[in-house]
Amino acid sequence: MLVRNATLADGRRRDVQVRGERIDAVGRRLSAEGGTENGRDDDEAEAERVIDATGKLLLPGAIDVHVHAREPGFPYKETWETLSASAAAGGVTTVVDQPNTDPPTIDGERFDAKAELATRSLVDYGINGGVTPEWEPGELLERPLFALGEIFLADSTGEMGIDADLFEAAVREATERGVATTVHAEDAALFSETARERDGDDVDGWSAFRTIEAEVEAIAQACTVGAELGAQLHIAHASTPEGIDRAKDAGMTCEVTPHHLFLSRADLDELGTCGRMNPPLRSEDCRKAVYERVADGTVDVIATDHAPHTRTEKDTDVWNAPSGVPGVETLLPLLLAEAREGKLSYERVRDLTAANPAAIFDLPRKGRVEAGKDADLALFDPETAREIRGEERHSKAGWTPFEGSEGVFPEWTMVRGQVIYERTDDESWDVDGSSDGGSGDGDGGDSDERFGEAIGENVRSSSRTMANDD
Ligand SMILES: [Zn+2]
Numbered sequence: 054m055l056v057r058n059a060t061l062a063d064g065r066r067r068d069v070q071v072r073g074e075r076i077d078a079v080g081r082r083l084s085a086e087g088g089t090e091n092g093r094d095d096d097e098a099e100a101e102r103v104i105d106a107t108g109k110l111l112l113p114g115a116i117d118v119h120v121h122a123r124e125p126g127f128p129y130k131e132t133w134e135t136l137s138a139s140a141a142a143g144g145v146t147t148v149v150d151q152p153n154t155d156p157p158t159i160d161g162e163r164f165d166a167k168a169e170l171a172t173r174s175l176v177d178y179g180i181n182g183g184v185t186p187e188w189e190p191g192e193l194l195e196r197p198l199f200a201l202g203e204i205f206l207a208d209s210t211g212e213m214g215i216d217a218d219l220f221e222a223a224v225r226e227a228t229e230r231g232v233a234t235t236v237h238a239e240d241a242a243l244f245s246e247t248a249r250e251r252d253g254d255d256v257d258g259w260s261a262f263r264t265i266e267a268e269v270e271a272i273a274q275a276c277t278v279g280a281e282l283g284a285q286l287h288i289a290h291a292s293t294p295e296g297i298d299r300a301k302d303a304g305m306t307c308e309v310t311p312h313h314l315f316l317s318r319a320d321l322d323e324l325g326t327c328g329r330m331n332p333p334l335r336s337e338d339c340r341k342a343v344y345e346r347v348a349d350g351t352v353d354v355i356a357t358d359h360a361p362h363t364r365t366e367k368d369t370d371v372w373n374a375p376s377g378v379p380g381v382e383t384l385l386p387l388l389l390a391e392a393r394e395g396k397l398s399y400e401r402v403r404d405l406t407a408a409n410p411a412a413i414f415d416l417p418r419k420g421r422v423e424a425g426k427d428a429d430l431a432l433f434d435p436e437t438a439r440e441i442r443g444e445e446r447h448s449k450a451g452w453t454p455f456e457g458s459e460g461v462f463p464e465w466t467m468v469r470g471q472v473i474y475e476r477t478d479d480e481s482w483d484v485d486g487s488s489d490g491g492s493g494d495g496d497g498g499d500s501d502e503r504f505g506e507a508i509g510e511n512v513r514s515s516s517r518t519m520a521n522d523d
Pocket of ligand 1: 289290331
């Protein structure tokens, strides 16, 4: 496929030739025959397809390093099919699953069982390994793990909270084997017991309960251990400027979620328990300070902590509702709507969602629109924003905390050269026969969407690693 005259994140207008699974060439005026140094070859027909992308934005597919696919254990919340359809429809081409499934991903056998389920993914994926007192580091760490984590440092509400000694042992073990560690940093000892007495209808009680101090101290504690061990720690979903600064001062990397970037305690009246997540929403001032650090490049990554629950589960008081919100499908659309208004640059969006996660987690094939990289691409019309509606999204959750916000959604999404999502309601789409429907048909909403086959691969699998040598 030849994508003609696309605008890249840095503003350059280029033709992009895709051949097989890769970007073959990026240039000013490439020939439609794919006549680069490789000449014509067996996928000639594929190479000859041409898309006019004039006025369109071509980005590397996003790498969401923090999603909860919910399988095994909670297929009524989400499955690998629905998670990856949601990712594809949002321009996300790689997702990284977290280990707090049922059973949790804490040993070799459970890793293998999850890896089998993940083969149903439309997009590429990584699988993280978890740490509990029962974990089996020997066999777990010899599997093709994406990273260790998110390790819940002293989180009393989850079943995967661990103490400081086990945390240190786990980070040491991972570091010795060259595996990155991601940390959910909230110190439960610093939660507010006074706030815990608030009425269950007072949704703000959750934000008052899980204090800023609890996050900042846990990040500081984790960074101290990490620095002593020479570890690469990645702080998951930092929600406070103080926490971000601590992590960066210690030389660690961090991520921020879209909900901490765009929502605050001021939205809780409207959100109800759909605004309960960990860490919780913060004050509007805090949100603005986090946004500044995202816009100026202090924050490395935006990852969604996509954590779907059903509406029924959320329909209870704040002390009993489950924590978490869906988000993988609205990650790029929300950021691109900001970029469209000049609040973030397109380059920053590319770095936060693709280039930086690829660099931090060692995915040399991904994260940029350059010759030789995987053809993981998403095409957007930056002039067309639409209202975000939960019922139109593809997560099983069927709701979104960003209801009514503006989003710039992709026209199509490609994983390693194959179109796995396309929206045909746009007249500019004139590629023929790129998808035969396949799995994961969208329920309700836009009937002009099509999904491709489940072609996702583990980005750490040995075949990928060997293929990366050439
Ligand atoms: Zn977490």
